[in-house]
Amino acid sequence: MAIKSLRLRIQIWHAAILTLVIVGFASAAYWQQSRxxxxxxxxxxxxxxxxxxxxxxxxxxxxxxxxxxxxxxDPTNKTIASEIWESLRVPDTFTPRRIRHRFEAPYFAIIAxxxxxxxxxxxxxxxxxxxVDYPPQDASSDITYRFQGEWREAFxxxxxxxxxxxxxxxxxxxRDLQELAWILSGIGxxxxxxxxxxxxxxxxxxVAPIGQIAIxxxxxxxxQLSDRVNAESMDREFAGLANTLNQTFERLEAAFxxxxxxxxxxxxxxxxxxxxxxxxxxxxxxxxxSESDYRETIEVCQRATRRMTxxxxxxxxxxxxxxxxxxxxxxxxxxxxVLGVIEELKPLAxxxxxxxxxxxxxxxxxxxxxTQLAQVIRNVLGNAISHSPIGETIQxxxxxxxxxxxxxxxxxxxxxxxxxxxKIFDRFYRIEQDRSRSDSGxxxxxxxxxxxxxxxxxxxxxxxxEPGQGSDFEIRLPLTKPETPAPTIxxxxxxxxx
Amino acid sequence: xxxxxxxxxPDLLLGLTQALREEGYAVDHASEGNxxxxxxxAWPYDxxxxxxxxxxxxxxxxxxxxxxxxxxxxxxxxxxxxxxDRVSGLDLGADDYLVKPxxxxxxxxxxxxxxxxxxxxxxxxxxxxxxxxNTTARLVTKDNEPIELTAREYxxxxxxxxxxxxxxxxTFIYDHLxxxxxxxxxxxxxxxxSRIRSKLGKDFVKTRRGEGYLxxx
Numbered sequence: 001m002a003i004k005s006l007r008l009r010i011q012i013w014h015a016a017i018l019t020l021v022i023v024g025f026a027s028a029a030y031w032q033q034s035r036x037x038x039x040x041x042x043x044x045x046x047x048x049x050x051x052x053x054x055x056x057x058x059x060x061x062x063x064x065x066x067x068x069x070x071x072x073x074d075p076t077n078k079t080i081a082s083e084i085w086e087s088l089r090v091p092d093t094f095t096p097r098r099i100r101h102r103f104e105a106p107y108f109a110i111i112a113x114x115x116x117x118x119x120x121x122x123x124x125x126x127x128x129x130x131x132v133d134y135p136p137q138d139a140s141s142d143i144t145y146r147f148q149g150e151w152r153e154a155f156x157x158x159x160x161x162x163x164x165x166x167x168x169x170x171x172x173x174x175r176d177l178q179e180l181a182w183i184l185s186g187i188g189x190x191x192x193x194x195x196x197x198x199x200x201x202x203x204x205x206x207v208a209p210i211g212q213i214a215i216x217x218x219x220x221x222x223x224q225l226s227d228r229v230n231a232e233s234m235d236r237e238f239a240g241l242a243n244t245l246n247q248t249f250e251r252l253e254a255a256f257x258x259x260x261x262x263x264x265x266x267x268x269x270x271x272x273x274x275x276x277x278x279x280x281x282x283x284x285x286x287x288x289x290s291e292s293d294y295r296e297t298i299e300v301c302q303r304a305t306r307r308m309t310x311x312x313x314x315x316x317x318x319x320x321x322x323x324x325x326x327x328x329x330x331x332x333x334x335x336x337x338v339l340g341v342i343e344e345l346k347p348l349a350x351x352x353x354x355x356x357x358x359x360x361x362x363x364x365x366x367x368x369x370x371t372q373l374a375q376v377i378r379n380v381l382g383n384a385i386s387h388s389p390i391g392e393t394i395q396x397x398x399x400x401x402x403x404x405x406x407x408x409x410x411x412x413x414x415x416x417x418x419x420x421x422x423k424i425f426d427r428f429y430r431i432e433q434d435r436s437r438s439d440s441g442x443x444x445x446x447x448x449x450x451x452x453x454x455x456x457x458x459x460x461x462x463x464x465x466e467p468g469q470g471s472d473f474e475i476r477l478p479l480t481k482p483e484t485p486a487p488t489i490x491x492x493x494x495x496x497x498x
Numbered sequence: 499x500x501x502x503x504x505x506x507x508p509d510l511l512l513g514l515t516q517a518l519r520e521e522g523y524a525v526d527h528a529s530e531g532n533x534x535x536x537x538x539x540a541w542p543y544d545x546x547x548x549x550x551x552x553x554x555x556x557x558x559x560x561x562x563x564x565x566x567x568x569x570x571x572x573x574x575x576x577x578x579x580x581x582x583d584r585v586s587g588l589d590l591g592a593d594d595y596l597v598k599p600x601x602x603x604x605x606x607x608x609x610x611x612x613x614x615x616x617x618x619x620x621x622x623x624x625x626x627x628x629x630x631x632n633t634t635a636r637l638v639t640k641d642n643e644p645i646e647l648t649a650r651e652y653x654x655x656x657x658x659x660x661x662x663x664x665x666x667x668x669t670f671i672y673d674h675l676x677x678x679x680x681x682x683x684x685x686x687x688x689x690x691x692s693r694i695r696s697k698l699g700k701d702f703v704k705t706r707r708g709e710g711y712l713x714x715x
Binding site: 264267268271272274275276277278279280282283286287300303304 | 507509510512513514516517520577578579580597598599600601602603
């Protein structure tokens with residue numbers, strides 16, 4: 001099962017690494033120490049063996065001859081030679097400290113080739129095992145070392161074919177090493193404990209900002225979106241995270257605000273026609289009325305219903321566009337579409353004595369939905385018609401250059417002040433704060449819908465306007481290249497000229 | 499009672515005007531901010547029904563400017579329904595706040611309430627001896643017997659009753675009884691005064707020659 005706590009996981013890793021380091025260090029120290037100790041012992045043994053050999057080599061010839069024949073000098077015959085033989089022993093420096101038992105003392109032996117022990121330190125016999133594998137068979141002129149149980153022995157080919165051997169009990173050294181092991185283990189455990197505690201505290205401090213961020217994030221998502229994680233007091237690593245979170249919250253808040261603005265705008269747009277209907281129905285029912293009064297009430301209600309229907313349709317269109325559905329994208333001749341809308345709106349323009357001038361390039365093809373694109377032209381041209389002073393001219397041009405078709409709809413109306421330019425494609429945005437549809441008509445969604453449609457077609461819609469001079473709306477749509485499908489262009493940033 | 503209705507939706511404005519006139523109010527209307535402010539400043543209306551989102555000048559701005567000069571009762575009638583909108587509307591000095599879509603009867607009741615309050619009348623039934631003027635039912639009774647009054651006659655009775663104990667000039671009555679669509683007819687007020695005298699009794703209205711009329715003490 002995976003461990004879910006980051007802190008615990010850090011701690012476990014920390015513990016594992018710490019343990020590895022401490023054990024490694026202690027083992028190395030122990031190994032080094034034991035090796036050093038063994039070398040020391042071997043050096044002692046070798047010097048003992050060498051001293052013995054050289055002493056032996058310095059013996060009078062008869063003794064050496066005796067050794068060769070395997071005889072021991074008679075101890076009772078106190079000759080100088082036997083005195084010398086008797087005094088044969090290892091140097092004092094050879095005796096280690098801390099000997100608990102006699103048999104722990106170092107020993108030596110001089111052994112004949114046939115295995116007889118010619119001379120030895122006394123206790124050596126007590127522990128020399130049965131002669132089967134003793135003496136060593138492979139003595140040579142080089143000093144050889146071997147383990148005999150808990151003893152370490154060094155031997156060498158001495159004078160007159162004798163074997164000179166020195167041995168030393170290792171128990172005391174083992175005890176020393178064991179003590180060292182205990183000390184190392186103790187220190188290691190202590191270090192591990194301190195390290196783990198420190199690590200736990202440190203990891204706690206390190207992950208604390210995550211907890212802080214989580215608390216704030218929870219508070220933000222629960223209630224007010226305007227709250228932010230305080231990134232300034234955090235470490236660089238967490239400040240990055242906090243900043244990213246803050247940016248996300250900012251976008252979320254903006255989206256939330258847009259959404260709630262949209263909802264409140266939409267409900268507001270529905271409230272007025274609802275009020276009208278409610279008002280007139282209650283008024284009509286409050287007392288008996290004439291037939292013409294009832295007719296008027298019904299007409300008022302019908303107007304209100306139409307307004308609400310238009311609004312609901314627009315909202316549905318927007319919802320569909322938001323869902324990025326690409327319903328009926330085919331190759332269409334945009335010239336026909338534009339011309340169709342111009343013909344459609346001509347009566348409206350004629351009513352206001354407006355002249356619709358158009359110069360449309362022929363056979364321009366774009367990839368898209370003819371109905372939707374017609375709606376864009378209708379919205380923009382409709383606005384131009386309703387905002388143009390009576391008797392003015394509106395120019396509509398369609399050109400193509402390189403990759404794009406350009407549709408310009410230029411009016412000579414009142415124009416749009418620069419503070420509105422950036423917002424006219426926003427949903428429900430109206431230049432007049434009145435929201436009255438008495439003259440301009442529409443739900444306040446027309447340009448927003450147009451914007452969404454054009455974006456769906458991977459084109460752009462921009463406006464250049466000068467108050468008092470009129471407005472120039474440009475719709476730019478990617479051209480269809482024969483044989484090649486429409487390129488996928490990433491969503492474009494909104495542009496607003498002027 | 500003369501009220502000003504400010505609403506930019508023509509259908510709604512029409513309905514409101516008609517409904518209030520049928521209730522006996524003299525109604526002036528405006529559909530745009532500047533006109534509304536000019537009217538509100540020029541006349542001491544008994545109440546103003548004010549939309550917030552208006553062309554040229556918002557209802558909030560109208561109220562803000564109006565409150566520096568006039569204490570006319572104002573009822574916001576708006577589609578802005580959030581608590582913030584209502585709180586800020588009332589804090590600007592509005593006397594009431596009603597959200598669209600609204601019920602006509604509620605609007606009328608609230609309008610009556612703010613007018614009563616502005617005249618410091620708490621009881622919707624105003625009594626003068628054996629006369630009882632029920633401002634809710636818009637009915638006058640004498641010894642519990644209802645008296646038949648036209649809407650305008652009732653409006654005059656109510657106006658005088660609200661102004662009880664104070665001298666009311668003929669111009670004041672004219673201004674508060676008739677809207678701007680009426681041509682000035684100087685004796686119209688006298689005609690209505692004599693009509694209600696004949697229906698409610700001579701003692702209801704006292705005439706102060708050259709000054710005006712007085713109801714109550």
